[in-house]
Amino acid sequence: MDSFTRNYVDRFMADVIARNPGEAEFHQAVREVVESVAPYITACPHLMDKKVMERIVEPERILIFRVPWTDDRGEVHINRGFRVQCNSALGPYKGGIRFHPSVNLSIMKFLAFEQTFKNSLTTLPMGGAKGGSDFNPRGKSDDEVMRFCQSFMTELFRHIGQDTDVPAGDIGVGGREIGYLFGQYKRLRNEFTGTLTGKGLGWGGSLLRPEATGYGLCYFTEQMLGTRGESFAGKTVLISGAGNVAQYAAQKAMRLGAKVVTLSDSDGFIYDPDGLDEEKMAYVFELKKIYRGRIKEYADKYPGSTYYPGERPWRIPCDIALPCATQNEIRKEDAEKLVAGGCMCVAEGANMPSTPEAIHVFQENGLLYAPGKASNAGGVSTSGLEMTQNSMRQHWTAEEVDSHLRRIMSDIHAACLKYGTNEDGTVNYVRGANTAAFIKVADAMMDQGLV
Ligand code: NDP
DSSP states (O other), X not given: OOHHHHHHHHHHHHHHHHHSTTOHHHHHHHHHHHHHHHHHHHTOHHHHHTXXXXXXXXXSEEEEEEEEEEOTTSOEEEEEEEEEEEEOSSSSEEEEEXXXXXXXXXXXXHHHHHHHHHHHHTTSSOOEEEEEESOOOTTOOHHXXXXXXXXXXXXXXXXXXXXXXXXXXXXXXXXXXXXXXXXXXXXHHTOOOOOSSSOOGGGTOOTTHHHHHHHHHHHHHHHHHHTTTOOSTTOEXXXXXXXXXXXXXXXXXXXXXXXXXXXXXTTEEEEOTTOOOHHHHHHHHHHHHTSOOOXXXXXXXXXXXXXXXXXXXXXXXXXXXXXOSOTTOBOHHHHHHHHHTTOOEEEOSSSSOBOXXXXXXXXXXXXXXXXXXXXXXXXXXXXXXXXXXXXXXXOOOHHHHHHHHHHHHHHHHHHHHHXXXXXXXXXXXXXXXXXXXXXXXXXXXXXXXXX
């Protein structure tokens, strides 16, 4: 990076940090993008003059609201609700809703910012947003979750709509929560529209939406491996998380011939040296969806496996790592363990699961490494396909949706190669994804004037 560009990055980040104090995750996400796209921006005076990047880091709208609800004993609780509508240059705002006690403004802003670039990569007409609450669904009854979702939507409904902002699920928000949110939205608006995605199959949902993030991650990873003449076949794979993304990533990796040996949750991880199989996966689906159980129960059920409380899986030797739990779950020391254990490829199912120091370790050691905004874009892509089906009042077959998903992931991979291939033929997927995504958003913003 030349000194003019380095100065631009330093001044830009100093301003972002001063204007958004204490928002560490947001700063981290912005820095990654700005470092990638600064050479492009500084070579385009019109983007500098019109302060396009300065506008992108300032969300178009941020909503913060009170969410009061009562538990089954009649006690009153108050949570905080968020919706960050980051950028609508490419289409209606689109992005998930997260229910987790860690949710705060910094996390919402980083996710909405990432989503803007991810949605750009999908090539579908979607702007970027994210929302959520510090509500913890763990241990709550169905009725409590329903009352919370209804209260949350009682404020959110006035800010969203099928042509305005279309939320979906994320951590802590799956099919059950989308159902309750949709029911309340429909009641308040008195209309049945595709304003949420991830809906039930019988009432407007798309086939393969639950599978899409995990499957798309594996399709993208296959393409990455293909650049080195490799594939999933015979590879040992570590997966973190045991939720929506992790489950379907594990299923697809397994079906592509890999041996998946770990899953985790926030309490610890299980290691199964024999690898998951269809029967074990069926047990995990049931454990999580029906019983809302913990992953440690896997080790009780399958005696050859071991549960490691309070640990993450990264010290287990592997060929491929697919982090699918949460942000910053791979730190520098974890990345070093992955390298020492023979890992050749890291593709992110979660959003920003690797710290900048961990990414540096991957890149220094020549690993194939893809950021979540490229590799996990299959989920939002299929949400976009759900929106299309809702607008057309059609229902596509699983094969049709899957072929769209494969094509989109392949196109995203091609965009990463176009902007991320180094002179020596290696690929910097971070630069490739950020640059391809930025150009599309920036061009649309230039076309639409100063709004
Ligand atoms: P789920 O709620 O279905 O599952 C999340 C999993 O991650 C759970 O096993 C959970 O464990 C674990 N987890 C959550 N927080 C932590 C933490 N702080 N430390 C360790 N483990 C944690 O969420 P999803 O599978 O939908 O989402 C996982 C990741 O993928 C997130 O980063 C999300 O933003 C991203 N993503 C999701 C998409 C989707 O379509 N759902 C699309 C694109 C990205 P526990 O039960 O203990 O909380």
